[in-house]
Amino acid sequence: MSSTCEGGSSWEILVPSEVQFDVSQMEEIVEPMALIVAKMVDEAAFRIICRTSSERLALSQHHPLLQLLEMGLLNSFPDHQIYNEMGMWENVKSLFWEMVEEFVVDPSSVTLVRMITACTRSGDLDSGKLVHRYIEENGFPVCLTLENALMNMYAKSGEMGEARRLYNQMSDPDVVSSTTLVSGYASSGLVELACEVFDSMPTRNTVAWNAMLSAYVLNGHFEGAISLFKEMLILDVQTDEATIVTILSACSRSENLLIGQVIHGYVCKVPIFKTRELLHSLIGLYSKCGVMEAAELLFQKMDVKNEVSWTLMMEGYVRTGRKEVALEIFHNMPSKDLASWNALITVLVQYNFFNEALVIFVEMQRIKVSPNCITLVSTLSACAGARALDLGKWIHAFIKRNDIVMDSTLCSALIDMYAKCGCIELSLEVFESMQSKDLVWSTIIGGLAMHGHSKLALEYFEQMTDCGVVPDSIAFIGVLSACSHAGLIEEGKHYFHLMTEVYGISPTSEHCGCMVDLFARQGLLREAKDFIDGIYISSNGVAIWGALLGACSIYGNVELAEYAARNLLMIDPTNAGAYVLLSNVYAKASQWSDVRKVRNTMKEQRIDKIPGCSSIEVNGVAHEFFVGDASHPQCEEIYMMLNRLEKMLQNHVINS
DNA sequence: CTAGGGTTAG
Numbered sequence: 001m002s003s004t005c006e007g008g009s010s011w012e013i014l015v016p017s018e019v020q021f022d023v024s025q026m027e028e029i030v031e032p033m034a035l036i037v038a039k040m041v042d043e044a045a046f047r048i049i050c051r052t053s054s055e056r057l058a059l060s061q062h063h064p065l066l067q068l069l070e071m072g073l074l075n076s077f078p079d080h081q082i083y084n085e086m087g088m089w090e091n092v093k094s095l096f097w098e099m100v101e102e103f104v105v106d107p108s109s110v111t112l113v114r115m116i117t118a119c120t121r122s123g124d125l126d127s128g129k130l131v132h133r134y135i136e137e138n139g140f141p142v143c144l145t146l147e148n149a150l151m152n153m154y155a156k157s158g159e160m161g162e163a164r165r166l167y168n169q170m171s172d173p174d175v176v177s178s179t180t181l182v183s184g185y186a187s188s189g190l191v192e193l194a195c196e197v198f199d200s201m202p203t204r205n206t207v208a209w210n211a212m213l214s215a216y217v218l219n220g221h222f223e224g225a226i227s228l229f230k231e232m233l234i235l236d237v238q239t240d241e242a243t244i245v246t247i248l249s250a251c252s253r254s255e256n257l258l259i260g261q262v263i264h265g266y267v268c269k270v271p272i273f274k275t276r277e278l279l280h281s282l283i284g285l286y287s288k289c290g291v292m293e294a295a296e297l298l299f300q301k302m303d304v305k306n307e308v309s310w311t312l313m314m315e316g317y318v319r320t321g322r323k324e325v326a327l328e329i330f331h332n333m334p335s336k337d338l339a340s341w342n343a344l345i346t347v348l349v350q351y352n353f354f355n356e357a358l359v360i361f362v363e364m365q366r367i368k369v370s371p372n373c374i375t376l377v378s379t380l381s382a383c384a385g386a387r388a389l390d391l392g393k394w395i396h397a398f399i400k401r402n403d404i405v406m407d408s409t410l411c412s413a414l415i416d417m418y419a420k421c422g423c424i425e426l427s428l429e430v431f432e433s434m435q436s437k438d439l440v441w442s443t444i445i446g447g448l449a450m451h452g453h454s455k456l457a458l459e460y461f462e463q464m465t466d467c468g469v470v471p472d473s474i475a476f477i478g479v480l481s482a483c484s485h486a487g488l489i490e491e492g493k494h495y496f497h498l499m500t501e502v503y504g505i506s507p508t509s510e511h512c513g514c515m516v517d518l519f520a521r522q523g524l525l526r527e528a529k530d531f532i533d534g535i536y537i538s539s540n541g542v543a544i545w546g547a548l549l550g551a552c553s554i555y556g557n558v559e560l561a562e563y564a565a566r567n568l569l570m571i572d573p574t575n576a577g578a579y580v581l582l583s584n585v586y587a588k589a590s591q592w593s594d595v596r597k598v599r600n601t602m603k604e605q606r607i608d609k610i611p612g613c614s615s616i617e618v619n620g621v622a623h624e625f626f627v628g629d630a631s632h633p634q635c636e637e638i639y640m641m642l643n644r645l646e647k648m649l650q651n652h653v654i655n656s
Numbered sequence: 657c658t659a660g661g662g663t664t665a666g
Binding site: 109112113114143144145146147148149150151152155174175176178179181206207208209210211212213214218240241242244248262276278280281307308310312337339340341344345346347373374375377378381405408410412413439440443446468474651 | 657662664
């Protein structure tokens with residue numbers, strides 16, 4: 001058995017000294033190189049690699065000398081072959097089995113490492129485990145590199161227990177072993193464990209620091225990432241492109257423009273190569289923070305743009321409200337991939353351009369671009385926002401027809417779409433059909449609350465915790481709004497306490513808005529104000545003051561209404577609703593001069609009351625109705641029906 | 657030969 005761990009490669013012997021690795025000579029030496037590769041590889045079976053170009057490519061990825069030639073090699077192949085990475089790994093795997101089973105050659109440790117890497121990259125844990133068992137059964141010695149490769153395979157497949165077991169068995173783990181663990185824990189969401197391993201490392205290189213940085217960023221600990229980066233600078237750790245890309249991603253995701261700009265300055269001063277990826281992360285930062293002038297400047301400077309470059313700019317323009325510019329970029333992009341379509345639909349939905357998002361989806365169908373799960377999730381939330389029930393149902397049917405895997409995000413989007421479109425029964429149907437409900441409880445609770453099924457929403461919440469699922473922030477929004485709609489004061493207080501004290505979730509302005517609404521709707525204005533006084537309200541606290549102001553206008557409390565309106569307008573000076581409600585309170589109290597003052601201020605500030613508008617989709621056609629609107633062709637019938645419904649409701653209230 | 661990076665997701 002040839003089973004020793006090879007040290008250096010035998011390239012020096014195999015490569016003729018007259019062969020110069022000059023890029024200009026690439027074409028001429030590709031063929032000889034392929035032959036050398038065949039000779040160098042000690043297994044007979046690998047000779048077949050030289051038969052086709054894609055097989056040659058497969059091997060080239062694993063040889064340092066051929067990697068040098070990669071540019072030239074790749075240039076001689078058509079694009080689709082280069083990017084068919086999956087096919088390449090499949091080639092490596094089938095060659096391996098051919099070698100050990102048909103040619104009965106013992107693989108060297110280098111070959112085993114390549115095989116394990118092929119399994120890891122193609123996400124084929126089953127084959128990997130088979131090879132692992134094959135190694136153990138044949139008693140092949142396992143060198144450090146092979147141990148690391150095996151650990152990495154388990155880590156990448158989320159089997160951190162097995163990865164850790166291998167690590168603990170190692171006699172002499174190195175910086176690669178620990179870094180593999182750090183990034184494995186990071187992708188499993190176990191930042192604390194990643195931290196622990198990182199802290200225990202005797203030596204750390206740039207890759208190790210980058211892995212820890214990325215551990216923070218992947219799990220949303222942007223502040224942690226920023227302070228780790230500072231530590232790198234203080235300790236004078238070498239930074240590289242990957243460091244910058246990672247830290248910039250932390251800045252843009254937390255919209256920390258200031259630190260991002262500092263890093264932009266740093267990049268300009270230190271010798272770091274401004275790769276396209278690095279420029280993308282800078283553009284991404286400015287686009288996310290709405291500084292389109294800076295993004296545009298960098299974008300213009302790029303010599304080679306790709307789909308990502310165009311997509312980042314497009315997103316930025318939607319975010320800054322210039323969606324026409326964004327659409328123009330989109331339509332003029334030299335090439336777009338699925339991610340570009342998804343990015344546009346998603347960002348349009350995020351900024352409430354639901355109908356525009358649906359138009360893009362329809363366009364996508366027309367030119368036959370196949371949507372993926374992400375497309376469908378975003379489009380379903382566009383349907384929810386636009387109340388486009390028919391299209392939502394069509395997507396549901398599309399999912400069934402194409403056997404698309406219903407993962408929890410997709411189910412959640414369906415449940416939410418049906419709930420928002422008024423079909424809570426269909427929401428429940430999707431919910432009940434799921435095997436694992438762990439990640440969709442919050443959505444169904446929110447849907448039930450929205451439909452006024454408060455008691456049921458609370459029952460589902462209890463079921464959720466009975467199943468051992470830990471409720472998240474979203475679940476509590478549903479629960480608290482259910483309490484507020486049903487006037488369940490004590491229950492509301494109980495759940496708020498449960499959320500903050502037992503589950504340690506810090507309340508957002510939405511939770512607080514629900515609480516204020518809970519008290520204020522019942523006329524407990526004092527309690528509502530006390531609640532507000534006890535919390536910190538950030539710049540997105542419009543819902544909190546709005547809830548208080550709304551209740552004040554119902555109960556006619558002038559003093560408190562003024563207080564609420566003042567605070568609301570401090571956050572959002574152009575909030576038309578605040579002015580209207582305030583003037584209603586004054587009118588109720590017959591303070592006509594104050595009513596006039598408010599109206600005049602609105603005129604001076606050019607604040608227009610946005611007319612209330614409802615819309616409904618019937619047979620795929622959206623119908624819009626404004627306040628006092630009489631323009632609909634069936635207006636008379638609609639109002640007759642409305643009156644009948646109103647009478648029915650009044651009778652219902654009297655009877656119950 | 658093995659470890660780290662960018663756009664899309666309620």
